[in-house]
Amino acid sequence: MLSKASKYAIAAVLYLTNNATKEQKIGSKIIAEKLELPAPFLAKTMQELTKKGLIKSVKGPHGGFYLSKKDKENTVYEIIDCVDDITKFDQCYLGQSECSEENPCVVHYLYVPFKNELLNKFKNKTILEMATEFAKNNKLNEIIK
Amino acid sequence: MLSKASKYAIAAVLYLTNNATKEQKIGSKIIAEKLELPAPFLAKTMQELTKKGLIKSVKGPHGGFYLSKKDKENTVYEIIDCVDDITKFDQCYLGQSECSEENPCVVHYLYVPFKNELLNKFKNKTILEMATEFAKNNKLNEIIK
DNA sequence: TTAAAAACATGATAAATATCATATAAAAAG
DNA sequence: CTTTTTATATGATATTTATCATGTTTTTAA
Numbered sequence: 001m002l003s004k005a006s007k008y009a010i011a012a013v014l015y016l017t018n019n020a021t022k023e024q025k026i027g028s029k030i031i032a033e034k035l036e037l038p039a040p041f042l043a044k045t046m047q048e049l050t051k052k053g054l055i056k057s058v059k060g061p062h063g064g065f066y067l068s069k070k071d072k073e074n075t076v077y078e079i080i081d082c083v084d085d086i087t088k089f090d091q092c093y094l095g096q097s098e099c100s101e102e103n104p105c106v107v108h109y110l111y112v113p114f115k116n117e118l119l120n121k122f123k124n125k126t127i128l129e130m131a132t133e134f135a136k137n138n139k140l141n142e143i144i145k
Numbered sequence: 146m147l148s149k150a151s152k153y154a155i156a157a158v159l160y161l162t163n164n165a166t167k168e169q170k171i172g173s174k175i176i177a178e179k180l181e182l183p184a185p186f187l188a189k190t191m192q193e194l195t196k197k198g199l200i201k202s203v204k205g206p207h208g209g210f211y212l213s214k215k216d217k218e219n220t221v222y223e224i225i226d227c228v229d230d231i232t233k234f235d236q237c238y239l240g241q242s243e244c245s246e247e248n249p250c251v252v253h254y255l256y257v258p259f260k261n262e263l264l265n266k267f268k269n270k271t272i273l274e275m276a277t278e279f280a281k282n283n284k285l286n287e288i289i290k
Numbered sequence: 291t292t293a294a295a296a297a298c299a300t301g302a303t304a305a306a307t308a309t310c311a312t313a314t315a316a317a318a319a320g
Numbered sequence: 321c322t323t324t325t326t327a328t329a330t331g332a333t334a335t336t337t338a339t340c341a342t343g344t345t346t347t348t349a350a
Binding site: 148149150183184185186189203204205206207208 | 337338339340341345346347348349
């Protein structure tokens with residue numbers, strides 16, 4: 001459904017949101033290490049995000065990536081849209097060319113509502129919201145342990 | 146999420162359910178044509194289904210595929226499980242090795258309920274139910290038109 | 291009993307994804 | 321100003337997935 005590139009992108013962006021600041025940028029190698037992702041592939045992906053202005057990057061020593069306050073107001077949907085082609089979600093789940101409400105494939109009525117729900121979650125939640133939610137859940141788990 | 150093989154398998158099985166009988170078997174080429182799927186690839190996939198006893202096949206002239214009454218009591222889940230490795234759904238959506246309730250990835254709480262719901266639909270609906278539901282919806286659309 | 295029609299088996303090719311490698315450019319620190 | 325660190329750009333390789341091709345076997349019907 002999602003390519004690995006966009007999965008990695010989401011993970012990296014949310015990691016940056018919770019851990020990097022303009023003063024404490026984080027390099028792509030560090031991120032790859034922490035999240036156990038292939039470093040060169042992640043680096044490439046992050047450059048796409050930079051190019052589209054979804055994250056900030058600074059070269060040189062103490063350089064790295066971070067998200068500005070405005071960047072954090074973007075949604076996960078936009079991250080995906082940058083890396084993948086988001087229109088692929090609107091294609092028929094079974095890959096049939098003619099698939100619509102009028103001419104549905106066999107799993108149309110099963111799949112479409114699910115897809116919409118997931119996409120809406122991605123669309124309606126800002127990166128900041130998602131990152132803080134994650135941090136909260138994580139903290140909760142630490143307490144429970 | 147699903148491989149094309151299992152998507153094609155689902156489409157083909159539901160097509161067979163609605164259109165083939167023991168007396169009127171349907172060949173893989175016909176199915177591929179009707180559903181606009183790559184014929185050799187579909188043929189290969191259907192052989193896997195046959196091998197696991199999920200559909201019936203008969204060789205020779207007027208041979209082809211069909212589902213017995215018992216076959217139709219299976220679920221879509223079993224079709225997927227035959228073609229894909231179903232355990233891949235339980236892997237972390239972001240591909241992280243350590244991902245669980247105690248140690249969730251950033252989209253864990255978003256993705257897991259979604260996945261479970263989808264899988265439950267696949268598990269709880271028999272092929273027959275799904276096929277008749279589809280036929281009904283399709284007929285409805287024809288009337289509306 | 292023979293020809294044709296279909297499934298079955300196996301492997302080859304192609305396309306898409308993902309990963310890795312190398313060289314360049316920029317910026318900060320001493 | 322030079323060295324070091326990091327991003328950037330580009331392209332090469334590898335892996336996975338999907339597709340295609342060929343030959344064999346089985347079965348039915350004439």
